[in-house]
Amino acid sequence: MIPQIDLAAIDWMLVPVLAPLLGAIAGFVLPRAATAAGMAGLGLSAVGSAAITAQVRTGAAPSTAIGGWEPPLGIVLAADGLTAAFLLLTVVLTLAIGTTRALTPAPARGAAIFWPLMLLLVAGLNGAFLSTDIFNIYVTLEVAALAAVGLAVLTGSAAALRAALNYLLAGMLGGVLILLGIGLLFHAHGRLDLAGLAAVAGSAPSDGIALIAIIAGLALKAALFPLHAWLPAAHSNAQAPVSALLSALVLKAPLYVALRLWVGVLDPATASGTVLGVMGAGAILWGSVQALRAERLKLLVAYSTVAQVGLISLAFGLSAANPAAIAWTGAVTLMLAHGLAKAAMFMAAGRIVEEVGHDRIAELDRSPRRPTLAQFSFALAAISLIGLPPTLGFAGKWQLMEGAVRADAWIWLAMAMAGTLLSVGYLSRVLVGFLRFDRVRGAVGEHQGWTLADGPPLLLAVTAFGAGLFATHIIALLAAGAPLGQLPGAMQ
Amino acid sequence: MTPETIYGATGIALFAIGLYHALVLPSALRRIVALNVASVGAGFVMVIAAWRPGGGADPVPHALVITGIVVLVAATAVALALVRALHDADTTETDDTP
Amino acid sequence: MTEFLTGLPYLPLLILATSLGIAPVIFVLDDAHARARTALNLSAAAIKVALVIWLSWQVAQGTEYSLQFEMLPGLDFALRTDPLAVLFMALSATLWLLTTIYAVGYLEKGPHRSRFFGFFSICVGATVGIAMAGNLFTFLLFYELLTLATYPLVVHRGSAAALKAGRLYLIYTLSGGLMLLVGTLWLSVLAGSTEFVPRGIVVDLTDDHAGTLQIIFVLLIAGVGVKAALVPLHAWLPISMVAPAPVSALLHAVAVVKAGAFGIMRVVYEIYGIDTAQALGVTGPLAALAAVTIIYGSIRALGQDDIKRRLAFSTVSQVSYITLGVALASPVAAIGALAHLIHQGLMKITMFMAAGNLAEELHIKKVSQMNGVGRLMPGTMLAFSLAALGMIGVPPLAGFISKWYLASGSLAENADWVIAVLLGSSLLNAAYFLPILHRAWFLPPSGTTDSRLPTRPKIGWMMAGPPLGTAALVLVAGVLANAPFSPLEWTRFIVSREYTE
Incomplete structure (x- = not known):
């Protein structure tokens, strides 16, 4: 049987x-x-x-x-x-x-x-x-x-x-801050489930400190x-x-936890949204400038993460400051898009370093060896990070900017646009080198140095590039169970 | 002044001392110790919630604090291992370069 | 599921697939498989022409294909084959076939050919997508795709000069794209739609939001105006002339600048509607800007010794004829504008391919070196001369037809100043093209140090044929302007949709 x-x-x-x-x-x-x-x-x-x-x-x-x-x-x-x-x-x-x-x-x-x-x-x-x-x-x-x-x-x-020791210490510090916040919340309300806290949060005097501590801890962990x-x-x-x-x-x-807390537990106040927005704007500017100055490929990619986290934070702040905005789904879409594109980009960068033998950006175009497939994945991922259509990054950025337009929040819109232009600036430093050949000594052939390991980053990059066409299905999935509350923009 | 207030104030004070030193001290080892102090402070705040006037202690905060200690011990162990590895690596480097 | 499959508009999708679908295959076929790659490329281009002919027949019978699905909440990805789309597709499909033949000959044995032809295909696919876009949002998607796919072509040579030009190209086009994006976004929030509808979608909003609509108009026109090389957004075009000749020919005479001009048409006719645009008072400034561009481009062309740069400034000037015809808000001028979209493409691509032949075979890149080249390369220079005369507006060539309609339209609208602009521009056209013809045909081939000059170069059919073919089309489009399915007839068909109620 x-x-x-x-x-x-x-x-x-x-x-x-x-x-x-x-x-x-x-x-x-x-x-x-x-x-x-x-x-x-x-x-x-x-x-x-x-x-x-x-x-x-x-x-x-x-x-x-x-x-x-x-x-x-x-x-x-x-x-x-x-x-x-x-x-x-x-x-x-x-x-x-x-x-x-x-x-x-x-x-x-x-x-x-x-x-x-x-x-x-x-x-x-x-x-x-x-x-x-x-x-x-x-x-x-x-x-x-x-x-x-x-x-x-x-x-x-x-x-x-x-680097790892600093990473760990920052993480521990973030953890301790979160723990203090948890202690204060438990002390005041005797419960820790998100749904229950949502009903009582804000009723005790210590709640403000508790939530600031938790958000600060999360911000530290999210860099x-x-x-x-x-x-x-x-x-x-x-x-x-x-x-x-x-x-x-x-x-x-x-970031996910912060989103849960922000939407599910906190009563988003304009002031806190503005703080997040200012931090996000700072991250965009600082991360981009450092990425523009970086001499190593992987360092550039890492600084672009700092800038992208800033963009996501900007979306958080916009949503919190203007509850009518549809920027919540924009924030989540940006997180998913960054996940796909950044994974593809780091792996492609790893493959490029492996083939070329170093990761000095200024000298990448001197190498006669060009791992075309990895470069292609890197470029597709970069296009998604920049947010050009039809990528998933574009879908996220569009929702963020639509939220800003609906809320008449023109400064936020300008920040998102500045972030876009800056990302073109630092990513094109790398992309241009892929196409430059006048400094090469030796013959250049086509399709050099590809292995099976180029497959997964290519797949991720193609997904990040094409998934924007199906963004409406992703947004529909996000709406299941209404974790982000009612989405006025998405309802139309 | 109730015992709850005293314990609470102590916890916050411990946390503040730990946090301050974790941020300003240059040595990794000292920062690890400072983070442990801060963490004890956070645990203090939590454990006083177990105090029930006229009844036995609430077990939940104890479970939470014990879990928190386990997490902290694990993190501290990894941090110490890293400090040790870094120390070894630095020593080797200085040995290699005359 | 089967209903969904049978309901798909296969014809437009196939037309897209003939270029976007084959691009990945072309990328993979390296130089060891160059013959297979060329065969695939040319057959796809030929099939595309056949499909577009079939499509235009169907559309003329009243069929309209459409494909629509939701991409973001409230925003659709939409493709539609209206007559205006067919006009632009016919242009790009025909010229793609001819340019691909030319490019195969031109780039023989050059490096990175699979990359070149792959991006070339994507460009044409993007152009077709721009043509078929059923709303501004979809237009934006393909417009940005065109930017991305042309960049590797502009920097194809991989030299420092090419990269510098490419950087400027990207700065201009991406900034334009960003403005278009913001305009589209704002429009979709304000109007709740970005669909292209004859006579526009914003007519109900003019009472309450006139100021906002004017700002959005400026954003949108600035966005598409970069590619249409409207002064002062034109600087990328002459600099991009570092690209190989086929790129300059197809992209900077046809695909890219025409995508901009086409965008201006869609925005003015089908987002705002010509009456609404006039009521908002935005057509006058647009017409003035176009007139300034026409004269400025011509004057700058006079001073260029580099052949391709002279052609590029001529493009800046000529593309604005289209904008001018659109902005004049007269049905007759609109016919001239639409016809010029085709005619200018045919003429300019001929001249770029001829210039490419001179550079490749005789190493002649400057006007001052062109003495006597007519005797060395008679076929190429014949094609060049026909196109140049057409540009000046000599009857019965294609350029005369468009200028005639533009002039009649402006007379009908009592915009006499336009006649002056057209006359001045034609005189300037003559001033920068006739000396070239004079040098080529009437001066002896001397004065250069290149010893190989006196021998007549052997040029392959793949490079000699296409410019002659397009030159023949310039003649045919002019002489047979009133025949059915001529560009002029088709544009009358379109204009009747946009103007009559």
Whole structure:
């Protein structure tokens, strides 16, 4: 007799957390099978995430109390459209990065430990996306942060170690700030679930300090200007797949949590929105100027992350300052677009460095060796980051700018446009070199140096480029369960 | 002055001392210690919520504080390992370059 | 699902696919597979011409294909084949085929050819997309795609000069794109739509939002005006002449500048509507700007010794005939404008291909070196001369037809100053083209140090044929202007849609 399995009856909620966790343990215990265990863990987590997304799309609001324990002692995992979008982003990015890693000849250092750390990271991130109480979010964020630090030092160079130590200390500082905020909230209200806090937040005098502490901690973890100093070194000194993970995915978790708090718990006041906007504008300007001055390819890409986080923060601020704006979905779309494009860009940059042998931007055009496919991926990703149509970045930027126009917020619009022009400026420093040939010594042929490892970044870049055409479906997914509240702009 | 206020004020003060030193101290080791002090302060604030007038203590804050300590110990361990590795790397570098 | 599949407008999608779809394949086929690549490229271009002919037949019978799906909330990706779209598609498809043949000959054995032809295909695909765009939002998508795809072509030679020109090109076109984006965004928020509708979509808003509409008009026209090389947004065009000849020919005579001119038409006719635009008082300044551009471009062309730069300034001047015809708000002038969209493309591409032949075979890049080249390359110079005479407006060539309609239109609108502009411009055209013809045909080939000059170069059919072909079209479009399916007849068909109620 064949056992009948009712797919709908399976509780998928734990799968995106447990599967990578088990994969991490298996890979740690059996280093020789680390790749297989890692890909299996990621694959299973992908199935779970897809199943949860399917449930969310049908209008269900899946949620599970782990082990049957209800709050306050137990932990509840739940999903809505926003959760599903970030689970899917994690799946796509980690599968692509994992595949690249599996296709690349293993580097001498840290080959075996890469997989367990990456899976631990995925478990932490998915946990943060699914958690419904702020303490659990804190714990899962810390798990992810520790795994990320482990990944960042895989190269073993002194520069990477120093960068990772600063990264860790910044993360710990952020964590301690969040913990203080949690303590104050619990002290005042005796509860930590987001839904419950939403009803009571603001009623106690200490709530203001608590929320400022939490948001400051998250801003530190997300490297929001002027709390970004740790990011460029940490992201640019890691191995390329790790840089991709750190920049594209790990940074999104604190931003996601901030979004949850901002929309779900806080009563967004104009003043706080303006603060976020000013910080975002500062990040755009500072990150762009540093990217314009950077001499190394990976450092430029890392500084562009600082600027892009600023753009996302600008969208947060705009939405908070003008609740009628549709910029919330714009912010999320920008986060997803940055995830796809930045992962593609870091991996492509890694491939370029591998083929050319160095990453000095000024001398890239002297090399007769041009890894065309990696350059193409880099260019597509750059177009999405700049926000030209029809990319996903364009879809995000359009919503942000539409929000600004609807709210008559012309300064915000001007900032978004300035960010666009600046990103053209620093990214074209790299792109122009791809097309320059008069400084080459030696023959230049076509299509040099491509390997299978160019595939995943190309796929990610093409996705980032083309996904804007289907942005309306992404926005529809985000609206499931109304995590962002009623979206006046999207309703029309 | 209730015991709650005293504990609360102590917690905030500890946090502030830790935070200040984590930001200004130059040495990584000292900053790690400072972060631990700050974290203890945050735990203080949390654990006084367990105080119930006339009843037994609420177990939830204890569970939270213990979890927080575990997280902090893990992070501290990684940080110390990094400081050690960095120290070794620096020593090797200075040995290599006469 | 099957209903969805049968409901798709296959013909326009196929026309898009013949260039956008084959681009990735062309990128992958390197020089070891050059023959296969050329075969694919040319057959795709030929199929495209056939498909466009079929489409124009269908459209003339009253069929209109459309494809529409929501891309962002409230914003559709829309393709539509109205007669105006067909006009522009016919131009780009025909000239793509001829230019591709020319480019295969011109770039023989050059480096990075698969990259070149790949981006070339994307450019044509973007042009077709611009033609078929059913709303301003979709227009914007393809307009930016055109910018991106032309950049690698402008810097194709990979030299410092090419990159410098490319940087300027990007700065101009991307800033223009950003203005177009903001204008489109603002329009969509204000009007709730960006659809192209004959006689416009903003007529109900003129009472309450006249000022805003004027600002949006300026933003939109500035956005498309960069590509149409309206003064003072024209500086990128002469500098981009560092590109290889086929690029200058197709892109800077046809695809890019015409995309700008086409955008001006769509904005004036189908976003604002000519009556609304007139009521808002924006057509007068636009006409004045076009007139300034016409005269300025011609005067600058006089002073250029570099052949391609002289042609480029001539383009700046000539493209604004189209803008002028649109802005005059007269149906007759509109016919002239639309006809000139085609005629100017035919004439200018001929001259650029001829200039490319001179540079490639005789290493002649300056007007002052052109003494006697008519005897060395009679076919090429015959084509050049026909096109130049057409530009000046000598009957019965194509340029005469457009100028005639522009002049009649301005008379009908009592805009006598336009006659003066047209006359002045024609005199200037003669002043910068006739000396070239004089040198080429009547002066002996001497005065240069190049010893190879006196021998007549052997030129392949792939380079000799296309300019002669387009020159023949210049003649045919003029002589047979009243035949069915001539550009002029088709433009009358379009104008009747935009003007009659």
